[in-house]
Amino acid sequence: MHKAIIIMITFLVVVSTCFGQWTVTKLPIPEQVTIYDIDFETEDKGWAVGTEGYILFYDGDSWEVHDVLTGNNFNRIHFTAENEGWAITTEGHIFKYDGNEWNLDFSTTGGIRLFTLHFVESDVGFVSGESGYIAYYNGTQWVKGNIGFNESTLTSHFFDDKNGWLSAGAGQLFQLEDSVWTSVTISDAGTFNEMTFINESNGYGTGFSRDIWKYDGSAWNVEYTGINGQFTSLFFLDENYGWAGGNGYISTYCNGVWTEETISTDWIFDIHFISTDKGWAIGNNGELLTYEIPFAS
Numbered sequence: 151m152h153k154a155i156i157i158m159i160t161f162l163v164v165v166s167t168c169f170g171q172w173t174v175t176k177l178p179i180p181e182q183v184t185i186y187d188i189d190f191e192t193e194d195k196g197w198a199v200g201t202e203g204y205i206l207f208y209d210g211d212s213w214e215v216h217d218v219l220t221g222n223n224f225n226r227i228h229f230t231a232e233n234e235g236w237a238i239t240t241e242g243h244i245f246k247y248d249g250n251e252w253n254l255d256f257s258t259t260g261g262i263r264l265f266t267l268h269f270v271e272s273d274v275g276f277v278s279g280e281s282g283y284i285a286y287y288n289g290t291q292w293v294k295g296n297i298g299f300n301e302s303t304l305t306s307h308f309f310d311d312k313n314g315w316l317s318a319g320a321g322q323l324f325q326l327e328d329s330v331w332t333s334v335t336i337s338d339a340g341t342f343n344e345m346t347f348i349n350e351s352n353g354y355g356t357g358f359s360r361d362i363w364k365y366d367g368s369a370w371n372v373e374y375t376g377i378n379g380q381f382t383s384l385f386f387l388d389e390n391y392g393w394a395g396g397n398g399y400i401s402t403y404c405n406g407v408w409t410e411e412t413i414s415t416d417w418i419f420d421i422h423f424i425s426t427d428k429g430w431a432i433g434n435n436g437e438l439l440t441y442e443i444p445f446a447s
Contacts, residue, residue: 168404170427170443172413177213177436179204185432188422191229196422197247198432199224199237205252213438217252219245226267230275238264238277244285244292256292258283266306266316274311278303286311297324297331305345307353317342317355323370336363336370344384346392356381356394362401362408374408376401383431385421393421395431400439415439 177185177198185200196208197216201223207216222239229235233249242258258264262283269275273289280302285294288311297303301318308314308326316324319341323334343357351367359380364373379397386392392403395418401410415433423429427443 168402168409170429170441172400172431172439172441174413174415174433175438175440177206177438178215179206179436181436183436184434185419185436185438186225187227187420188430188432189227189229189235190422190424191232191235193424193428195232196430197227197229197235197237199227205237219252225265228267228269228275230269230272234272236267236269236275238267240264242279244277256285258285259294263302265302265304268306268308268314270308270310274308276306276308276314278306278316284316297326299324299331299333304341304343304357305355307345307347309347309350313350315345315347315353317345317357334370343382344394346384346386348386348389352389354384354386354392356384360396362394374401374403377410378412383418383421385423385429387423387426391423391426393423393429393431395419395421400431413439 183202188198190196194210198206203219203222205217227237235247237245240263242261244256245252246255264279266278275287278284282296282299285292303316305317312329314326321336341358342355345355347353353365356362360376361372362374363370378399381394381396383395394401415437417434420432429441431439
């Protein structure tokens with residue numbers, strides 16, 4: 151009898167880590183502001199950025215406005231360590247957080263728009279944007295360049311300073327191998343606006359369709375097709391847990407299975423989890439979704 155009870159409790163714990171509850175609240179921002187990206191420097195310190203220069207901070211209890219840098223429309227934010235973060239704008243600016251405030255660190259020539267931001271570690275980072283523009287951070291400064299293809303890139307993931315991926319439009323991907331960029335073409339439906347990798351042979355991409363694509367180390371193939379509209383966001387905690395958001399729904403990946411659920415908000419612009427039972431999603435109209443596992447210890 152005791153053994154059966156233990157087995158049942160174990161089963162309930164496993165199930166609960168796959169299916170939490172999303173709670174919707176309002177962020178403290180004006181109606182015209184849209185928050186696009188979210189990241190955490192520690193479990194109790196979170197950040198989110200958006201249009202009209204808005205930078206929000208989470209102190210472990212609530213979200214508040216940290217800065218309003220007028221004239222900047224932020225679209226990506228990433229923290230490399232506690233008290234060290236980066237954010238980019240569509241005006242071509244890169245801002246750095248020094249533990250106290252955000253300061254302009256770099257600007258593209260001619261205001262070339264930036265759309266992607268990815269750091270491997272504190273001294274290895276990349277930004278990219280329109281017309282094949284890319285800039286590499288070597289630990290002390292940003293070095294500008296070009297991938298050799300006249301495309302606007304929308305999302306990125308890098309493994310080190312010589313290997314990684316960029317996604318553009320119309321099913322066009324660009325792979326960096328040993329410092330050389332090559333073009334990789336897949337179906338038009340594989341136009342990614344979000345991309346993430348667990349390791350070099352295990353990656354996911356989605357955007358502008360109902361499909362979630364998986365990379366197995368040699369090729370990209372559709373792994374899951376949603377039952378609702380297109381996906382707009384993607385996040386993987388590890389190889390067993392991931393989330394993808396769309397227009398009024400979120401799909402959860404748990405131990406090899408995707409499960410889709412309807413939520414009480416519209417577009418999901420970004421998702422971030424710090425554990426299997428704690429996460430956040432950014433919706434439109436200033437809405438924030440908080441994910442928790444009921445009765446999780």
